[in-house]
Amino acid sequence: DQQVKQNSPSLSVQEGRISILNCDYTNSMFDYFLWYKKYPAEGPTFLISISSIKDKNEDGRFTVFLNKSAKHLSLHIVPSQPGDSAVYFCAASMTGGGADGLTFGKGTHLIIQP
Template sequence: DQQVKQNSPSLSVQEGRISILNCDYTNSMFDYFLWYKKYPAEGPTFLISISSIKDKNEDGRFTVFLNKSAKHLSLHIVPSQPGDSAVYFCAASARYSGNTPLVFGKGTRLSVIA
């Protein structure tokens, strides 16, 4: 039973446009969410995170939105650049229950077309 779901295996976006990657979760104990970016043959690189006490966090071109009632979060990349082409993983943890390991989705492969 997947607790973190990324239902779109892939996404193609034109350079300069917005990329929106979605993630759903089922465990209501999750209270901290992260997005990682992964290039082939490299480990995941931390991008941005959000605590459950917030509904938005922004860092440069990257913004994460959290909708707790829907158990849904999304990552917006504006404007998208060819270098953003990678696999993006959504991850969650239940830190206040002392459960610190991350639970990951299966990833979404983003292709930004020049």
């Protein structure tokens, strides 16, 4: 039973355009969400997060949107750059803590085309 789902295993976007990565969750107890980026042979690196009390959080080229009623979040990258090519994981936690670990989606492989 996957509680965090990333339904697109891969996504190809042209350099300079907007990349939109989607994530759905089923557990209404989740209240803190994170996006991680992972290059091959490296560990995931934190990108951006959002608390359930917000519906948007921005950090430079990265914006995360949260729609609690739809149990959906998305990561927007504008403009997309070649270095953004990586696997992106959506993760969720309950009560903002890591006591139950983070629950991860399976990831979306983003490919930025020149």
